[in-house]
Amino acid sequence: MELEALISKAIEYELVIQDARPQLSAVSDIQLCLIVTSDDEIITGLTCLTVKDDKIDTISPVWIAVKSLPPRAIAKQMVKIQCIDDSVVQPTEEEIAVLLAERPSNGACEVIISQTESVAASSLRGDTPASDFLSGFDDAVSAPAGTASAAAGDFSAGFEVDENNPFFDASNGPTAEVKT
Numbered sequence: 001m002e003l004e005a006l007i008s009k010a011i012e013y014e015l016v017i018q019d020a021r022p023q024l025s026a027v028s029d030i031q032l033c034l035i036v037t038s039d040d041e042i043i044t045g046l047t048c049l050t051v052k053d054d055k056i057d058t059i060s061p062v063w064i065a066v067k068s069l070p071p072r073a074i075a076k077q078m079v080k081i082q083c084i085d086d087s088v089v090q091p092t093e094e095e096i097a098v099l100l101a102e103r104p105s106n107g108a109c110e111v112i113i114s115q116t117e118s119v120a121a122s123s124l125r126g127d128t129p130a131s132d133f134l135s136g137f138d139d140a141v142s143a144p145a146g147t148a149s150a151a152a153g154d155f156s157a158g159f160e161v162d163e164n165n166p167f168f169d170a171s172n173g174p175t176a177e178v179k180t
Contacts, residue, residue, distance in 0.1 A: 001036060001077060003112055007088060010034040010081045013044055018083070028084050033061035033091075035069065035109075036077040043068050062095035066102050075099060075109040078121070088114055096124045 001009070014032045018025045033045040045064030050057050062080060069075065078099070080089045090113040091099075099106045099121055107122030162168065 003116065003118055006034065006036065006077055006079050006112060007081070007115065009042065010044075010079050011086050013042075014081065014083050014086070017046065024083070029058075030083040031061045031080055031089060032083055033065040033078065033080045035065045035075050037069065038074040038076045040076075041070070041073065043070075043073075060092075060095050060098070062091050063098050066098050069102065074103060075106045075121070077110045077112070077118075079112040088112055090114070091124065093125065096121055100125060 010032055013034060017032070024030055029047065031047045035043045035045075037043065043065050045061040045066070045068060047061045048059040048064060050059060062078070065078075066075075078091070080091050080095075081087065082089050091111060096111070099109065107120065107125075109121040110118045111121050111124060112118045113124075
């Protein structure tokens with residue numbers, strides 16, 4: 001779907017919602033997310049509110065739309081609009097993380113970030129904690145000279161073999177040849 005057509009479809013859905021629930025048009029921070037799947041199915045999400053620990057918590061429309069995707073559906077296109085003025089809103093890094101966490105193949109999803117521009121979802125992803133996992137680790141550093149590592153059998157030093165143990169095998173006893 002072309003950018004303008006996708007934005008128009010999102011606005012059309014927003015108007016349907018406002019006709020059904022006119023009281024929503026008075027709320028300034030309501031947003032709508034529209035996702036087109038690889039099967040050309042349209043999934044929407046609208047900003048929601050919940051009460052958690054006596055505080056009002058806002059649930060992202062992207063989260064609602066992503067969690068509403070059918071099993072094995074892949075997001076092909078996504079747009080998020082502000083319902084008060086029909087402007088395109090760029091999804092946050094957290095919202096993109098939700099999209100990518102649902103299915104890694106959603107990284108190729110075309111995300112509309114302005115009236116005339118779209119990018120792949122994976123390009124909007126911020127640095128992940130795992131990307132810095134080996135920072136500062138250097139394979140070239142070796143153990144200090146003069147320190148020797150323990151032999152493979154050193155962990156059993158001080159233990160006595162119990163020949164009454166039903167699992168005792170004399171061929172593997174303490175006199176057997178130890179190979180390291």
